[in-house]
Amino acid sequence: MKLSVSLFLSLSPSLRTESVFERPPEVCVDLQEGEFLGPLQYRTWRRMNSGLQPGVTAVTLDPDTAYPRLWMSPCCTQVSVGDIQPNLPNNPERFTRYNIVLGSQAFTSGQHYWVVEVGTKTAWGLGVAAASVKRKEEISLCPDDGFWTLVMRDGRNGSEYEACTNHEESLLHPPRPPRRVGVYLDYRRGVVAFYDAEDMSHLFTFSGNTFTEPVFPYFNPWPIINGRNREPLIIVSPDPEV
Numbered sequence: 001m002k003l004s005v006s007l008f009l010s011l012s013p014s015l016r017t018e019s020v021f022e023r024p025p026e027v028c029v030d031l032q033e034g035e036f037l038g039p040l041q042y043r044t045w046r047r048m049n050s051g052l053q054p055g056v057t058a059v060t061l062d063p064d065t066a067y068p069r070l071w072m073s074p075c076c077t078q079v080s081v082g083d084i085q086p087n088l089p090n091n092p093e094r095f096t097r098y099n100i101v102l103g104s105q106a107f108t109s110g111q112h113y114w115v116v117e118v119g120t121k122t123a124w125g126l127g128v129a130a131a132s133v134k135r136k137e138e139i140s141l142c143p144d145d146g147f148w149t150l151v152m153r154d155g156r157n158g159s160e161y162e163a164c165t166n167h168e169e170s171l172l173h174p175p176r177p178p179r180r181v182g183v184y185l186d187y188r189r190g191v192v193a194f195y196d197a198e199d200m201s202h203l204f205t206f207s208g209n210t211f212t213e214p215v216f217p218y219f220n221p222w223p224i225i226n227g228r229n230r231e232p233l234i235i236v237s238p239d240p241e242v
Contacts, residue, residue, distance in 0.1 A: 056113055056114065056115075057105070057112040057113060057114050058105075059103045059104075059105055059114040059217050059235055060075070060076040060077060060103065060104045060105070060235070061076040061077065061079055061101050061102075061103060061104065061219065061235070062076075062093070062101065062102050062103060062104040062216075063076065063101075064091055064093045064094060065093045065094055065095060065100070065101050065102040065135075065216075066079070066094065066095070066100075066101040067094070067095045067096065067097075067098060067099050067100055067101065068084045068085050068088050068094075068096070069081050069082060069083065069084050069085070069099060070082075070099060070101050070221070071085070072101070073232075076104070077234060077235040077236075078232040078233065078234045078235070079101055079219055079221055079232055079233050080221055080230065080231070080232035080233070081099055081221050081222075081223060081224050081229075081230070092135065093135060094135060095135050095136075096135065096136050097136065097137065097138065097139075098139070098220065099220050099221055099222060099223060100129075100218065100219070100220050101219050101220075102129055102216040102217065102218060102219070103216050103217030103218075103219070104216075105216065105217065106131065106214035106215070106216055107128075107185060107187055107214060107215050107216070108187065108213075108214050108215075109187050109188065110187055110188075111184070111185065111186045111187070112184070112185045112187075113182060113183070113184045113185075114182070114183055114217060114235060115180055115181070115182045115183075115197045115235070115236050116180065116181050116183065116219070116233055116234065116235055116236070117179065117180050117233070117234040117235075117236050118152070118178065118179060118180065118181055118233060119179055119231050119234075120179075120231060121152075121221070121222070121229055121231045121233070122152075122153070122154055122159070122222075122225070122228050122229045123151075123152060123153040123154060123222035123223075123225070123229050124151070124152050124220060124221060124222050124233060125141060125149050125150070125151045125152075125218070125219070125220030125222065126149065126150055126181055126183055126194070126218065126219060126220070126233075127141075127147060127148045127149035127150055127164075127183060127192060127194075127217075127218045128147075128148050128149075128183070128185055128192055128215045128216065128217060128218055129146055129147050129148075129149075129215065129216050129218040130146035130147075130211070130213055130214070130215050130216075131213050131214040131215070131216065132146060132213055133145060133146040133147060140164070141164040141220075142164045142165060142166050143165070143166050143206065143209065144166045147164065147218060148164075148192040148206045148209070149163075149164045149218060149220075150162070150163055150164070150172075150181070150194045150203065150204055151163075151164060151220075152177075153222065154225070159177060161173070161174060161203070163194075163204040163206070165206075170204070172203060172204055174196060174201070174203060175201070176196075178196040178197070178198070178203070179198065180196070180197035180198055180236065181194060181195070181196065181197060181203070182194065182195040182196075182197035182200070183217065185215070187211055187215070189207075190206075190207065190208055190209030190210050190211055191205060191206065191207050191209070192205070192206040192209070193205040193206070219233050221233045
């Protein structure tokens, strides 16, 4: 269903808060049908709903979940790979097989959006993870195992971007390497979407999910390979409203 800007502005506030997110500028449709609104509508929504979801969500990292090689900044907004940290407790929340750390915030409702700077990293993973995911065993980063993730890594022909679905390989081909990635969660509708946060071009969407437990932001800075990929993942705040 196509929506013009004038029609969007005439929508009631309650409907606006239920239906707005964005895709590339030429797309202007309703998220409730699994689709997207354009950036002008989204910016207007955010100005009129300052401080309400799905405005920008404050996200920090939870050190208790971090793989022992992961090092976080004091403010828990940056994570990078280093030497194993000795004497860390092997608490139930901690991942012990993969370079994973979760966010501190558990989401059980609402719409949320956060931005991660990936910069010039050569591999990374972002998304959300269910509270019950396995922390000590082998996993796949797909919905069947409680993960909704987007991964970038070195491939045979350069960088590869892949949405980790339950079935066939889902390689993506963004027009440029994103330096900042936006992650959007609509808990009630079961949507997890990814964007190039610098121009809000759409990368991929998981839809039609049914969340039955809390989900957490997921971060994976990936291993250092041949001395590359040392840069951190950095949680950043989007630009102020204008």
